[in-house]
Amino acid sequence: MNRPAFTIAAVERDTGVAKDTLRVWERRYGFPTPERDGNGERLYPADQVDKLRLIKRLMDQGFRPGRLMAAADEELADIVSSAPQARVATPTGDNLQMAILTLLKANDARALRGALNQAMHRQGLQNFVLETVGHLNCAVGEAWMRGELEVFEEHLYTEQMQALLRQAISALPASGGLPRVVLTTVPDEQHVLGLLMSEALLALEGASCVSLGTQTPIADIGMAASAHQADIVALSFSSAFPQRQVTPLLTQLRTLLPAHIRLWAGGSGVARCTPPGDTALLHTLPDLLAALSAWRSDNTDKAAEQTR
Amino acid sequence: MNRPAFTIAAVERDTGVAKDTLRVWERRYGFPTPERDGNGERLYPADQVDKLRLIKRLMDQGFRPGRLMAAADEELADIVSSAPQARVATPTGDNLQMAILTLLKANDARALRGALNQAMHRQGLQNFVLETVGHLNCAVGEAWMRGELEVFEEHLYTEQMQALLRQAISALPASGGLPRVVLTTVPDEQHVLGLLMSEALLALEGASCVSLGTQTPIADIGMAASAHQADIVALSFSSAFPQRQVTPLLTQLRTLLPAHIRLWAGGSGVARCTPPGDTALLHTLPDLLAALSAWRSDNTDKAAEQTR
């Protein structure tokens, strides 16, 4: 079967690699090597797009393009099988991972939802979020990289997990407690699971969460924080978010925010970055809970004022 | 207060206008007129970015850039106030609109959620989706264009409505009935409310819905349809989606899908487009219910086979 070819715009959409970057890769590394249509415009064969998708994900994990681009398909497969490090999990977690991946491959949406729901109720929401969801996300991503899952199966997983977390969050009582947290992601960061995991943990601890969803413009994040009288602005960055943008964005937002509003940035996207002054980098979810406790210790006065 | 300037990449993210387009507008229409930084790179003042955002939304409604770009700020305001046509609503709907907009301006997230929840329960899910949600979406968008709401307030609305619809959908029994529908949006279409509204209506009527969330690559939509043994693939297009892409995308997807799987495309984004052959264009939500009824009339055999 001859799969259709992609225009450069389609490749940008499907891989997340900018058009300018695709052209410069071709010039420098000799890959990809698109055909040309009648108008001299690039047409990327489907297998090259597949390879680009894989390369993009490996780059998100820290690999550099010069190496990856030179590598043949088999070398890439080697890299994939050697790279995964998030393979530490409890025995029960491993079993669940296997079960979830199996259900995903079988495309049994209802059983998948049931299994996730059951796991959440057995472990409790906090343990589920802290110990299971993150590992599951990684396991699904790695299974895709190994070619065991398709993109649409990843989408199904994300959608089911999102529905489950939102359901759990909706079921929590609206506490009205402190701190008041505004949650969102910056433009170009569309991953929502990190946001929902954070919201679930914070809401469980009795914080007042207001989520703006994903991709709020920087200036609006500042306005929202003031409008909602937030104590904290919490941002989530996935590993797919371009590293180079993180620091300038945080710096800009910090200047926009009143000094008394704390800025928290979390997720695997903040792994290697130097943030401005008092910005808190929360690399893992336990860090989020720790930061919450710390804030409460530092602000016993506000809590007292509230109960007044 | 001197708001900071934007790089061309930031303007692309915040307005949705491509970098190439921004440069060619500057060349042709003399707007925008960015400054230059030390390296000769464009720096867009914040007020020009605001104007670009407004221009983009008006273009999404069918206005052409040549006219808008020449217009001064006051003329744009005139166009905004003359354009809105979705101002037809029931008296009760109008009251609700006013109430919601007021709560949004007050940034009272909890009261907003309460009001939406109350409206949904009073009207019932079907009426709520059919008669209220769409009008509310429009009203919020228009209020933004008139400068009455900020972007972050729109985000808050979207997030609250999304949470409410997902909660309602989760509460519906998983029927297992026919038809089996795979719902998603194509890459570059990130609006999720249209998808959730459709899922709610279809699930209410006893169809089996599998949502893949937004932005599934075309090839994966095809694979997902087969994997889930779908009878129908339903896509949602917002008015912000580039019109020119709709027809080629639908055509490509049609060739990928087995002939027996129907393709439904809905939302305001399919208003002016000529789809391939038997693709159903569902301009409004009632059209969706009509299409569902029609499918069931045409497929009584399958329904009978299922009850067997």
Next chain:
DNA sequence: TGATCTATTTGTCCAGGACAAATTATGAAC
């Protein structure tokens, strides 16, 4: 070992030209 400096790698921006698809205007025929 750790710190400072240099070299390489890498992504993004620029100019300005080109072209096809979509839209609007023009004109002919009924």
Next chain:
DNA sequence: GTTCATAATTTGTCCTGGACAAATAGATCA
């Protein structure tokens, strides 16, 4: 006056090839 085909315009996207700054890796020295 309406309908249809044709011409003119508008508009977004793609192209080449050069440039540069920020990030990273490598080398040198204390």
